[in-house]
Amino acid sequence: MKISSFLDVTKLKPFKRRRLKKMEDPFNLYYEEKAEVFCIGKIPLRIKQEARSIIKGKLENDIQFNRDYVNSLDLSSEGKEIFDSALSQLSFWISKLVGMKKRRKGQSLYPWQYAVIIVPSLSFNAWVRLSYDEKDNTALIFLNTGVLLENLDRLHATFSTPGFLEEFWSGKAPIEKPLEIKQGYLCNLSENQVFRAMATEISIKAAMFVVFHELAHFLRGHVSYLRGELDHSGEIHEAPTSNTEEVLDNTTRRVMEVDADQMAGIFASQFWRQFDHPAVSPKEFRNEAFSLEVMSAILSNNLILGQYEFSDKYYSPIWRTQHILEFFYKDFFYVDETLPLLERQNRREKISRDMYKLQLELMSEHERSYEIMGWGKGLSTERLEKEIDSLLGDDQLAFNRLIPVLAKYMPPNFFYQRPDGQEQY
Ligand SMILES: [Zn+2]
Secondary structure (H helix, E strand, C coil): CCHHHHHHHHHHCCCCCCCCCCCCCHHHHHEECCCCEEEECCCCHHHHHHHHHHHHHHHCCCCCCCHHHHHHCCCCHHHHHHHHHHHHHHHHHHHHHHCCCCCCCCCCCCCCEEEEEEECCCCCCEEEEECCCHHHCEEEEEEEHHHHHHHHHHHHHHHHCCCCCHHHHHCCCCCCCCCCCCCCCCCCCCCCHHHHHHHHHHHHHHHHHHHHHHHHHHHCCHHHHHHHHHCCCCCEECCCCCCCCCCCCHHHHHHHHHHHHHHHHHHHHHHHHCCCCCCCCCHHHHHHHHHHHHHHHHHHHHHHHCCCCCCCCCCCHHHHHHHHHHHHHHHHCCCCCCCCHHHHHHHHHHHHHHHHHHHHHHHHHHHHHHHHHCCCCCCCCCCHHHHHHHHHCHHHHHHHHHHHHHHHHCCCCCCCCCCCCCCCC
C-alpha cells in the first residue's frame, strides 16, 4: 500500500480531478408523478403506488420525496449543491446496481425484480420488504434521506475540523485550533476542495453500503424466510423505530444482521470492481484511495448508528465495522488460490493486520472530530468482549443452523411462477 504517498499528493499538490459529466436531474429520471414516489428500478406503477402507501403509513404524513422536499431542508447554496450532486451520483450507482430494464427470462434473479425507494425522513434508517402480493415477486428497499444527509453532514464537518488526517500522515498530533461550529445541515465545510470531494464521495459509498446490506437481506432469503417460517411480515429495519416492531427473537435477528453485513462487504467489493474502484484520487493511487474511502464509509455509518440506543437485537457498531471490512477485504485483496492453504492463510492474515492498523488510525481521526463536534465519544468498546463471546458461542451455532435453512428461501430457489405463456406481472 502506498497510503502515505497518496496522502502527500492529496495534501500538497491538488491533483486534477476528472470532471464529472453533467448528470441528468435525478427527479427527471426517477420521480414517478403518478405514484408520487422517487423509485430507482423497473417495477410496475401499481407497486410504486404500493410503496407510496407503505411510506405514508410508516411516516404518518403526506410528505413526498420531491424537489420541494429537498428545498424544504433549508440548505445553504453550497450545501444544496453538495446534496444535489450526491443524490445524482447515488441514484446513478443504485441504477447500475438495480438495472433499469425489466428482467427477462434467463437473466439472473428472474422472475424477481427489486427497486430502491428514497423516503422523505431525516432519521437514519432503511428497511426492506416484499410487495404485498407474493405473485409480484418484488422486493422493495426503502432508504431514508437521513442516510445520505447525515453521512454528508458529518463527513463534511469531520473533514473541516482543523488538523483532520494530519496525525495519520505526519505522525504528529495536530495543533489544537479553535473551531467555530455552525449549526444546521452541511454548514461546516472544508476550505480544501479535494477534502470536500472526498467527503461527498465517502457519503455516497456509505449510503451504497446501506443499500448493499438491504439487498443482502433479500438475496440471502431472510425476508421470505421470516414470512414463510416465522409468521412475520418479513420487514427488516436497520435502526430501531418508534413503530412497534414484530417480535423476532434476538438471536435470529442478530444472526441475520451478521449474514447481511458479510454479504454487503462482499457485494461492495464486487460491485465497484466492475467500475474500476472509483475514488477521489490521482489515477496511480486509485486502489489506496478507494480502500480508505470504503473504510471511512463503513466507519461513518456505524458512528451514526452508534448514537442510537442499541438493544441485543444488533451487534455493536464497532464490531460490525470490523466484520463488514473483514469480508470486504476477502474479495478486494487478491490471494493466489493455487498457493498451499497455510500460505494463503498467512497472506490473508497479514493483509487483515495491515488493514486493521489503518482502520484504527482512521477511527481515531474520526472519533477526534466527533468529540470536537460534540457528537459523543465515538465507538464504544464496552460491549465488544461480550459480543466476541456470544458470536463464538450460541450465535455461531444459530448461524450454522440458519444458513442451510435459508437456501430454499433465496430468490433463485423461491418465487411464484406463473403458468406458461403468462407474463410476470
Ligand atoms: Zn439489516
